[in-house]
Every structure is written in structure tokens, then in C-alpha cells.
Amino acid sequence: MTEQNMAASLKGRNFLTLLDFSTGEIKYLLDQAAKLKKAQKEGEGPLLLKGKSLGMIFENASTRTRVSFEVGMTQLGGHALFLSPRDLQIGRGEPIMDTAQVLSRYVDAIMIRTNSHETVEELAKYSTVPVINALTDYYHPCQALADMQTIYEQKGTFEGLKLTYIGDGNNVAHSLVIACAKLGIDVSVATPVGYEMNQSIISRAKEVAVSTGSTIVETNAPVEAITDADIVYTDVWASMGFEAEQVNREKAFSNFQVNGELVKHAKPDYMFLHCLPAHRGEEVTTDVIDSKHSFIYDEAENRLHAQKAVLAALV
Structure with a gap:
């Protein structure tokens, strides 16, 4: 599969577990990571996500996950929003289904760090934008x-x-x-x-x-x-x-x-x-x-x- 075809196959996908991705797709992501790292070190990081927004839902505290995603979106020209349970109606019992569909109208992707993998799966089920698993009880693919x-x-x-x-x-x-x-x-x-x-x-x-x-x-x-x-x-x-x-x-x-x-x-x-x-x-x-x-x-x-x-x- 060409690099162009690989990129097309990944667009719009969820990132819940590496089990969902082929060896070729994982190697493609690693290759892109290396290129983006090199470009950033040389001061030539591409603004691939200019005008895009990432909603970041955190049920647990984090150093590396929050900073790396927030800085990553900035380096790619986009914007990240930190959302704790105190900031969301999820913390007061709003169904995941409603949260997913509403956030999908505002942001271009949703990242979530939560306790239950079932929560991530439900979020992905109802979201119309990509959902990224930033840690659950079962997986930590990032x-x-x-x-x-x-x-x-x-x-x-x-x-x-x-x-x-x-x-x-x-x-x-x-x-x-x-x-x-x-x-x-x-x-x-x-x-x-x-x-x-x-x-x-x-x-x-x-x-x-x-x-x-x-x-x-x-x-x-x-x-x-x-x-x-x-x-x-x-x-x-x-x-x-x-x-x-x-x-x-x-x-x-x-x-x-x-x-x-x-x-x-x-x-x-x-x-x-x-x-x-x-x-x-x-x-x-x-x-x-x-x-x-x-x-x-x-x-x-x-x-x-x-x-x-x-x-x-x-x-």
C-alpha cells in the first residue's frame, strides 16, 4: 500500500487499541512520528492541523499525557481543550452518548483518559469524530x-x-x-x-x-x-x-x-x-x-x- 493510500485508510479512524491496526499501519505511524520529530528539531514542524481542535477528557491526573497532547496540537497548528469531570456534565451523570454527540459538533477529535475501557468504546460508538484512547484499565496504546x-x-x-x-x-x-x-x-x-x-x-x-x-x-x-x-x-x-x-x-x-x-x-x-x-x-x-x-x-x-x-x- 502506498503512503497516500495508507494515509487515506487511517483518516477518520478511532485509536482505541493497537489490535485494531495492521502491522503496516503501525509502521506507517512510526515513520510519520520519526519525520515529525525530525522536522520539529529542525524548526520546520508542519502545521498539519491548522484550525483543528482536540477535546481532551481527563478522569485521571496526568503529566505526560496532558502536556504531550496539548503541545502536540499546538505544534501541528491546532488547539487543545483540557476537560476534567468538573468541567463536563459527565461528572453530573450526563450519558456518554450525549457527551459524544455534542462534543463531535465542536471539536475535530476527542482524546480521553479514563478508568473503564467500556467508556472509551461507548464514546467512540456515538462520536462522529475520531476518539483516541489515552489510557484505560485495559489498554495504553499511545x-x-x-x-x-x-x-x-x-x-x-x-x-x-x-x-x-x-x-x-x-x-x-x-x-x-x-x-x-x-x-x-x-x-x-x-x-x-x-x-x-x-x-x-x-x-x-x-x-x-x-x-x-x-x-x-x-x-x-x-x-x-x-x-x-x-x-x-x-x-x-x-x-x-x-x-x-x-x-x-x-x-x-x-x-x-x-x-x-x-x-x-x-x-x-x-x-x-x-x-x-x-x-x-x-x-x-x-x-x-x-x-x-x-x-x-x-x-x-x-x-x-x-x-x-x-x-x-x-x-
């Missing part, structure tokens, strides 16, 4: 796209790579596994017993992996997972919404800390990633996250460029 961009920048390929994720089988883990499956990266996930990934989601990722040659391994043994890894990834043990489980999770995850001893089992040139915010001394030690192997700030920056690619493609 983060995974930025992760893939960072990996390609450092490794120059996706072929022959192994990514290891150690920690909670959460939304970040789900989207990482899907992205790896789509791009042919082998992925190994180590979680404590009782904190595994959602099996219906991972089953779909495994179906994708069959066609791309990716392998997906699930284990409860961190050393087994990290052996010969090219990329090591972790996330906080108690994600947003699970703060009340902090003490119990600290006990369950005590053997799943990414530290200097564990990364000895990875390849010597491994790269470390973390979606942030990070709790140093908890899920990862400072000698790993602040080492030469860490690319967490490149990864955070790439949220901006990857999301600009998504916005430009959909809108």
Missing part, C-alpha cells in the same frame, strides 16, 4: 507506540529483538505485548502469581504473533523472562486506582524488582524503559533507571511525536 519509536531509534530494527516486561500485568503490559506481536518482537512477561495479564487480550495478541513470527511467553519467574533480553521494561507495582493495595502489592512484587543483579541476565547492551512515573527503590533501583542503559526520557519525549503522528493521521 504509550506503546512511543515505546516502539524509542526502541527503533536505539536498535535500528525490530527484527530479532526480545523485550522483557517485569511487573504488574496491567494496561501497559497489554499494549506492549500487542505492539510487539504486531511488529514481530519476541516478548516475555514475568508477573507475580495472581497479577497476570488479561487472558482474552493476550489470546488475541498470540493470534497476531502467529503471522508475524513473534513469540509471547508468560511466566512467574523474572530471571527466566529477562535472560538475553534486548529491552527491559517495568511499571509501578500499584497503578492508578490500586493505591489501596500498595502494602499487599509490595509483598507480592518483592522478587520482581528490576535491579543491578537481575539485569545481569539481559544482554550487555540492553535498554531500559519505564512509562513513568517511577518509584525508585521500589519496582526499579536507581543504578538501573539512571544508568547509561536507560532511555526513559527519550521514551517520554516520544509520546509527543508518536501522538502527533496519530492526530495527523486520524484528523
